[in-house]
Amino acid sequence: IREELGKAxxxxxxxxxxxxxxxxxxxxxxxxxxxxxxxxxxxxxxxWGTLIALAIDGHPAVGIIDQPFTGERYWGDCKSAFGRGPQGEGPIRTRRCSRLEDAIFSTTTPDMFKSAEEIARFEAIRKAARMTRYGGDCYSYAMLASGLVDVIVEASLKPFDIAALVPVIEGAGGRITGWDGRPAIECSRVVAAGDPHLHEAMLRILG
Known part of the structure; x- marks a missing residue:
């Protein structure tokens, strides 16, 4: 990937x-x-998946979430987002879900929450959510952008884990930031929600 990008x-x-x-x-x-x-x-x-993003002046502008194993690909530019898979290709959108008690919550593993503060916030969200699903890594974010997951909270991430997710989720109508509301690319702890109202509620819980 680096070789081809370097040539182009x-x-x-x-x-x-x-x-x-x-x-x-x-x-x-x-x-x-x-x-x-x-x-x-x-x-x-x-x-597992492959993530590729183009950042302009430090801000993710274009992102691709590629799932080689399943033959799916999701991409976005912060204004729109699309998906392609066995069932075809087309625009994707998050779904409306403004309350955590109605939401499907996802995180890759509880082990990524290290401090007592992080564990306490994770447990509060897990207990309040309608349903919790583990695993998925970047695929969970594609599912959120497609309207199948409502909220994701994670920690211990790095920029290359996050950058490609931002344009896809925002392009599909969702929000993704750090726990404190800062741009996700600047943070190791992120929260993504399909509904902006749910995202605001999550910031109040996590802040």
Whole structure:
């Protein structure tokens, strides 16, 4: 992926987990996570994916969530979002769900919440939500953008885990930020919700 991006956009920066950032002074930076969900990949579990984002002046502008195992791909530009899979291709939208007690809550694993504060907030959300689902890694965010999950709360993330998710979720009508409301790309703890009203409620719980 880095080789192809370097050929196509030689003046752009490229940031990924395995290598140092190239052309770090460029306005345009590609942020790549070739295998998001390493444990799932090792196990042969189909929920791992590839994340590619283009950030302009530090802000994710275009994102791709690719699921090679399932043959699905989701992409967005903060204004619109689309998905393609075995059932066809078309625009995707989040669903309206303004209350946590009506929401499907997802997180990759409870183990990502380390401090007593993080664990307490996770437990409060888990107990209040209508349903909780674990696993999924980046695929859960694609499901949120497609209207099948309502809220995701995670911690211990890095920029290459987050960047590609932002344009897809925002393009589908959702919101994704840090727990304190700052841009998600600047944070290791993120909250995403399909309904902006639910996102506001989550910030009150997490803040």
């Amino acid at each position: 956009f030689p003046e752009h920066g490229i940031l990924s987990e395995e290598f140092e950032n190239t052309h770090s002074g460029s306005r345009f930076t590609w942020i790549v996570d070739p295998i998001d969900g390493t444990r799932a990949f090792i196990m042969g579990y189909p929920m």
